[in-house]
Amino acid sequence: MPDTPFIDDGSNLPLSELRWPDDDLTRIPDWIYTSDEVFQRERERIFFGESWCFVALEAEIPDPGSFKRSYVGDVPVIVSRDQDGEVHVFENRCAHRGVEFCRDLRGKAENFTCPYHQWMYDLSGKLMAVPFRRGDRGEGGMPKDFKLEDHNPKKLNVTIRHGVVFASFSETVESLEDYLGPDNLEQFDVVFKGRKLKILGFYKNRLQGNWKLYHENLKDPYHATLLHVYLATFRLMVAGQKSAMICDESGRHSTMASAKDDDIEITEETASQMKSAFREGMELSDPEFLNYVQEFDSPWTVTMQIIWPNLIVQRELNTLGIRHIVPRGPNALDMYWTMFGYDDDTPEMDKHRLKQANLMGPSGYLGVDDNEAIKFLQDGFKHSQDGEGIVKLEPEKEGSTQTLISEASVRALYRHYREVMDI
Amino acid sequence: MATNQQRDTNLSPDEARALRFDVEEFNTEYARILDAQDIDAWPDFFTTDGFYRITGRENYDAGLTIGLVWCDGRPMMQDRAAAVKTTMVHAPRYLRHYNSNVRVTGVDGDGTIHSESNYLVVETLMEEETRIFQAGLYIDQFVREDGGMLLKSRDCIYDSLLIPNDMVYPV
Ligand SMILES: [Fe+2]
Numbered sequence A: 001m002p003d004t005p006f007i008d009d010g011s012n013l014p015l016s017e018l019r020w021p022d023d024d025l026t027r028i029p030d031w032i033y034t035s036d037e038v039f040q041r042e043r044e045r046i047f048f049g050e051s052w053c054f055v056a057l058e059a060e061i062p063d064p065g066s067f068k069r070s071y072v073g074d075v076p077v078i079v080s081r082d083q084d085g086e087v088h089v090f091e092n093r094c095a096h097r098g099v100e101f102c103r104d105l106r107g108k109a110e111n112f113t114c115p116y117h118q119w120m121y122d123l124s125g126k127l128m129a130v131p132f133r134r135g136d137r138g139e140g141g142m143p144k145d146f147k148l149e150d151h152n153p154k155k156l157n158v159t160i161r162h163g164v165v166f167a168s169f170s171e172t173v174e175s176l177e178d179y180l181g182p183d184n185l186e187q188f189d190v191v192f193k194g195r196k197l198k199i200l201g202f203y204k205n206r207l208q209g210n211w212k213l214y215h216e217n218l219k220d221p222y223h224a225t226l227l228h229v230y231l232a233t234f235r236l237m238v239a240g241q242k243s244a245m246i247c248d249e250s251g252r253h254s255t256m257a258s259a260k261d262d263d264i265e266i267t268e269e270t271a272s273q274m275k276s277a278f279r280e281g282m283e284l285s286d287p288e289f290l291n292y293v294q295e296f297d298s299p300w301t302v303t304m305q306i307i308w309p310n311l312i313v314q315r316e317l318n319t320l321g322i323r324h325i326v327p328r329g330p331n332a333l334d335m336y337w338t339m340f341g342y343d344d345d346t347p348e349m350d351k352h353r354l355k356q357a358n359l360m361g362p363s364g365y366l367g368v369d370d371n372e373a374i375k376f377l378q379d380g381f382k383h384s385q386d387g388e389g390i391v392k393l394e395p396e397k398e399g400s401t402q403t404l405i406s407e408a409s410v411r412a413l414y415r416h417y418r419e420v421m422d423i
Numbered sequence B: 001m002a003t004n005q006q007r008d009t010n011l012s013p014d015e016a017r018a019l020r021f022d023v024e025e026f027n028t029e030y031a032r033i034l035d036a037q038d039i040d041a042w043p044d045f046f047t048t049d050g051f052y053r054i055t056g057r058e059n060y061d062a063g064l065t066i067g068l069v070w071c072d073g074r075p076m077m078q079d080r081a082a083a084v085k086t087t088m089v090h091a092p093r094y095l096r097h098y099n100s101n102v103r104v105t106g107v108d109g110d111g112t113i114h115s116e117s118n119y120l121v122v123e124t125l126m127e128e129e130t131r132i133f134q135a136g137l138y139i140d141q142f143v144r145e146d147g148g149m150l151l152k153s154r155d156c157i158y159d160s161l162l163i164p165n166d167m168v169y170p171v
Helices: A036-047 A176-180 A182-193 A212-220 A230-232 A268-277 A347-360 A367-380 A408-421 B013-035 B039-045 B055-062 B076-086
Strands: A028-031 A053-057 A068-072 A073-083 A087-091 A104-110 A127-129 A157-163 A165-170 A196-206 A244-245 A254-258 A302-307 A313-314 A320-328 A333-343 A389-391 B046-056 B069-072 B093-107 B113-125 B131-145 B149-156 B162-164
Touching: A036 A320, A053 A068, A053 A073, A053 A196, A053 A320, A068 A320, A073 A165, A087 A157, A087 A165, A087 B149, A127 A212, A127 A268, A157 A176, A182 A244, A182 A254, A182 A313, A196 A347, A196 A367, A196 B046, A212 A302, A212 A320, A212 A333, A212 A408, A230 B013, A230 B076, A244 A320, A244 A408, A254 A408, A302 B162, A320 A347, A333 A347, A347 B069, A347 B076, B013 B039, B013 B093, B013 B113, B013 B131, B013 B149, B039 B076, B039 B162, B046 B055, B046 B076, B046 B162, B055 B149
Parallel strands: A196 B162, B046 B149
Antiparallel strands: A028 A389, A053 A165, A068 A073, A068 A104, A073 A087, A157 A165, A196 A333, A244 A254, A254 A302, A302 A313, A313 A320, A320 A333, B046 B069, B093 B113, B113 B131, B131 B149
């Protein structure tokens, strides 16, 4: 995509010369979204650091030999299940010349063979065979001291909770339970504990914005009441409604929660604050579309959980899914969506979920708004001169909050981020 | 996997040719209203109980049921049209729709016409270069009502798995 190259936004300064404005968490400098050096440090310290990254749902790899292509940060990995049922995650990169050897999105295999020189790996990512290792007719071949076990693709640390597979390049990362903290663990379990998942399908889209903007978006309930006309118009999320932003201690993870209230009165005052974000009197031709079937032990009709650094767990009414963030340099991210229901869903529930899936995703009534807004933001950053944003709402708080009109959890995230990044 | 497969047809070459012309005429008008972004007119191309879905080829081939857009009945399509027009926030864009390679694959006893055809959508954002937005296959069922044809079902199966940003309008 052609870009306007004539504006120097300062993002190519060396990291050592970039300064957070006055050390002030209410101000976010544009360069954290555009600098190549910042992005490189994020890869090393966040995606390859002391983090658990989402890689798969077990339902995607149900049988021995099942595998899928996935990513940790922007590094391609294979998630596979071996003949004993154990799940492995290893780099999708041949130890010989670096070929990304597994090309199928998902499938079943007995082993993986790199097409370039036929090096063969088993389902746990162990190098099993190298053709002509001893040469041909006494000539050529690998050196005598070549050992297969010295040439495995990098293997990642793996942990699974209720069918959700996480991986980490770190050997020293804390347990997933400690990583999430008790409150976000509780929200996570609402969706995953006790019921077997059924995969309904996949979407993928490339957003023209920095990957952190997606985190901010889900830590910014203020926008939900203003950008998403659909939410307000159909009273799915309105200022004044019962809601919460549930952050963990570190500020990394959060769950935006809200309870739909069909009887909530939208006062003239609220309506006038919402300006064009509210369409009085608009009604659905198919009103059943927004029905909520109570199926969770939770007071919330919507929870949007974001688990640092790459997973979103979506529970909006009865449409469920995960979104997997794959950062693509400072200016873009790919979003991998997996939509699911539960194995014991009735045909009616199946259909209800398929209908409500219209709310989210790359064509969602709400999804489109966010994708567009993130592009508008990045367009602003790319063409700025010493720009910065302000996040001052609800100044007395940092982290969890009960009101939608707050940016307290965005500030909590950036306190954590600045510590890890040392910027 | 049904996409792009040779399928047996119960039609003579002349019958298939005549029907193909009808389908092409229908699709030309359908593309015209989408090019014009006349979204209110879109649901009228379907029967009251019509079905419409957009989904990636990876889902279709694996028999997965999800849709990017999934509308069961014209009321759901009207709700989507209203959302596109009234509530969904998006940058202005031009879209151009191309339809070709229509293959009428059969007619059922009740008159339902089965056809498949390729589609291509080209997108232009106001200050960006024109790009191919989506390539895909329509898998259609048509019925005749009141002298005209209507879609009983349109499955839009796209090859372009990685969607650029988002997809605001139906195809
Ligand atoms: Fe949003």
